[in-house]
Amino acid sequence: MYGLVNQAIMGLVVDNYGSETWEKIRLKAEVRDEFFLSNKIYDDEITFDLVASSSEILGVEPEIILREFGKYWVLKIAKEKYGKLMEYAGQNFMEFMDQLPNFHSRVMLLYPEIIPPEFLKEKIDENSFLLHYYSKRVGLGAFMTGLIEGLTIMYDAKCEIEQLSHEISDISHIVYKVTLV
Numbered sequence: 001m002y003g004l005v006n007q008a009i010m011g012l013v014v015d016n017y018g019s020e021t022w023e024k025i026r027l028k029a030e031v032r033d034e035f036f037l038s039n040k041i042y043d044d045e046i047t048f049d050l051v052a053s054s055s056e057i058l059g060v061e062p063e064i065i066l067r068e069f070g071k072y073w074v075l076k077i078a079k080e081k082y083g084k085l086m087e088y089a090g091q092n093f094m095e096f097m098d099q100l101p102n103f104h105s106r107v108m109l110l111y112p113e114i115i116p117p118e119f120l121k122e123k124i125d126e127n128s129f130l131l132h133y134y135s136k137r138v139g140l141g142a143f144m145t146g147l148i149e150g151l152t153i154m155y156d157a158k159c160e161i162e163q164l165s166h167e168i169s170d171i172s173h174i175v176y177k178v179t180l181v
């Protein structure tokens with residue numbers, strides 16, 4: 001994945017636990033890079049190793065780290081670095097979700113070699129929908145939950161997120177039911 005992802009994991013840890021803890025996490029994950037270049041593509045393994053090592057050093061489940069990471073991504077990284085991109089995608093939570101299937105094609109203008117997630121939104125009624133998340137990577141479901149939670153905080157909306165299914169074949173396919181409450 002592009003270095004901005006690892007950069008953000010480092011930011012999440014440093015902001016909350018300080019640089020010494022980050023150093024421990026980095027060394028335990030056997031990651032040589034002391035910093036990451038946002039435009040360089042790094043092996044996905046580095047990202048997964050950093051999450052696993054954060055989980056061990058901080059003593060919390062990897063799913064919790066990924067979920068917090070999702071929130072941090074929306075509320076800190078996207079807000080501070082990609083404000084315009086986010087603004088264009090919607091004035092409220094539902095509008096943003098309608099745009100989500102096209103969102104990473106705009107991200108691709110900045111990061112052309114991205115291997116993007118794919119989304120399909122199916123309306124159930126005015127307040128609820130199914131969100132299909134397709135990925136060539138397995139293990140980022142909790143990141144997705146955190147991203148949606150971050151978006152509800154950003155738009156001052158309240159919602160329930162339920163994972164209905166997860167199928168893994170040559171790609172991973174997770175279905176969430178999202179209900180505004």
Ligand code: HEM
Pocket residue numbers: 001002004005074078082085086100104107111113114115116117134135136137140143144147148
């Ligand atoms: C300004 C905001 C955003 C930017 C710049 C961005 C950019 C990226 C980048 C660079 C990656 C790594 C993929 C790669 O390098 O191959 C990624 C992955 C991902 N993004 Fe975004 N993204 C943004 C917002 C979002 C939002 C709002 C969501 C969902 C609600 C989302 C869902 C994901 C997921 C689930 C992945 C994991 C990739 C996978 O499943 O294979 N992103 N994004």
